[in-house]
Amino acid sequence: MSYVLTINGKQRTVDVDGDTPLLWVLRDVLQMNGTKFGCGMALCGACTVHLNGQPVRSCQTPVSSVGKGKVTTIEAIGETATGKRIQQAWIAHDVPQCGYCQSGQIMSASALLAANPHPTDADIDAAMAGNICRCGTYTRIRAAIKTAAKG
């Protein structure tokens, strides 16, 4: 079936089964590879994108459920003021190691800051606990979020 998606402000038409996870539409159909596959069960957060500004796990988001929702991915998050600040803070703190999970981390952190410009440690824990980093960069992620929050 054909679906018209709004991704990073552009309309994209894809022809896939409705139960196809948005993740694979992005990666394999549209060749937008910044969004990562980690677990396929919404357990690790590597595939996080925004749907109408809310962080969602694209591996568990059927394409049929997206409708007219606006999808934002790592490729365009830097075009938002919050996303740009987060990326700059990530660079300032040299957060990434292998870097594979960081697209998802940045999408979760950007959504957090957009909703809550001055998060507490507990807010950061709650918003970021769904994103696993196997390199263990959590200390720097927390510090970078705080830096970005300061603007």
Place this chain on the structure above:
Amino acid sequence: MDALVSRRDFLKASAGAAGSLVLAVHLPGLAAVAHSFSPSAFVTVGSDGLVTLTMPYVEMGQGTYTSIPMLVAEELEVDLSQVRTAHAPADPAYRHGLFGVQLTGASASIRAAWMPLRQAGAAARTMLVQAAAKQWNVDPASCKAVRGEVVHAASGRKLAYGALAADAAALPVPKDVALKPAGSYALVGKPAKRTDTPSKVNGTAKFGIDAVVPGMKVAAIAACPVFGGKLAKVDDHKALKVKGVRKVVRLDNAVAVIADHTGAARKGLAACAITWDEGSNNGFSSAAWEQKLASAGKEKGLVVHDEGGYAKVAGGAGRKVEAVYTMPFLAHATMEPMNATARVGKDGVDIWTGTQAPERLQIFVGKALGIAPASVRVHNQLLGGGFGRRLEVDVAVQAALVARQVDYPVKLIWSREEDIQHDYYRPFWRDELAAVLDEGGMPVAFSHRFAGSSIEARYAPEWMAKGIDTDAVEQAEGPYNIPARFVEYMPVETSVPTGFWRGVGPTHNIFVVESFIDELAHTAGKDPVAYRQALLNKNPRALAVLNLAAQKSGWATRKPGPGEGFGVSVGTAWGSFAAAVLECVVSKEGAVTVKRVVTAIDCGQPVNPDGVVAQAESGQVYGLTAALYGKLTVENGRIMQSNFHDYPLMRMNEMPVMETHIVPSTESPGGMGELGTALIAPALANAVFAATGKRLRSLPLEPGPV
């Protein structure tokens, strides 16, 4: 290493593109003298002034793409931003001197590169200065290299490296080039920004899983869940009806579904009705394995270490202490699931993947397809975590076997379930420890006997020394000055494939030794730090990090509240020394929370101190995950866990405060990728003991209700 290998052994000018200066560098092994010249890295100064470093060390998060170019830039007098790093192709030229094959691991990159890459930078700089001096007809000593230019201060003349590269390439490589003395470095020892960060915050970094090859399809795969089992039959008629599915491919032990996108491939795979021939391993279990190791413990093994007349001392007077430790099978769980993209053509095979072992990949793919290794071209990509898992090349072999059956390239991506259930696991170990204490409570005899599977016997038998797995026994005797020490290893073959896991041998041995030393201290009624200090009287670098960690953590004045405990551990491996003091709290229900970790490190001269801290803390999170949660169980020949719900990894909300202190040093650099991992589990186990009085001798640490 420095003393063993002279400069001429590892530096030669090499032919390059017109107008560029190319220096070929031999990266030596850590112990072996290089007898013949074989370049394993190339430093190119292009006519555009850009410096390119082609080197065998891959980037998997550990920061090699920053720290190794720093060595060249330091002596070449260029900014780090002027150095480009290139993935080396699979080629015998890039073999690691220590291992005899091309691989990245064992915390060995910085150790192997420290001398030769600074020498290469210094030689290139000298040649560029000479080329400029010749043009200007002045004494080279009156010229200076400054940030990519040669400057003649007296006349105010300047020439960029790019304009000098061609002339410099015609000059002989200088015989002796002085390196900067420690303390006068411009880059080394100062925090450097990682060169790969910008691409890792906007989604443009290319990992193996991101490979895009014209015309390619994607595939999902399921292998027989029982190790060694085979595919009996598959009914694929439902799978072939899934929109986007192209083909169902049968391998000896697996079924792969090729499709237009991975969503369809996974759906198609789920629709396959597969019957497995489970083979002879379907009776294997963790419990049976532990029994087998216990039986092996009753047999004689390979004596690795026997000093101070252990048998006699152990048979003499003194208080005897004995304990048995076990560690479970563990998966690596890199965030980037295993994947490889393969194109099989008449002209050979192309593989796009992130691998720690490109040459091994060539050999194994070549063997599987019956072609020469040289016909396998490896296009290495960034690694979304390695940790030893990407020293294995199984997924590349699978991808090639699948792609061979179709006339287009195939990107094969494992599910997380495949990743957890078809790893090369950290071995399940069983250790018997024994000691004899003198009247003052200090150990006079120490014995460590352990049984488990040998990784080297499978992976690289040529690394073994006199039949002994050199990795398995590393640090098994511990760093302490005990008069009589004895180590014996009982290798036992297992049907569960085992492989190198971050921290390798030391992460097993340091857990056991540091836990047992703690037991001895408590048995003797002594302070665990003071006890270790007394035993490190002949190991000044280890003693210094212990002292620093104790001081910075406030060990002497610690006041644990109810349920709280402090634990200490010391680790020495890969040329580095570290000690950690860990503070935890254990709830009445037995839930362990790590509150704070204070670590002191002596890794010799830190190259990128910010990277050292990152690696130390990263390693500790990896080790804490194992200590708190890491457990795979085998029943009926298969792994019972499958994804992050039953093989959990540490998350943001579980993080302790981490403080890492680096001891200033100008000794040759040691590796730091793995010591944090090896160090942390015993610090936690010892802290749990302090908090609860329970000595936990198995990982993960499950104290139960307190």
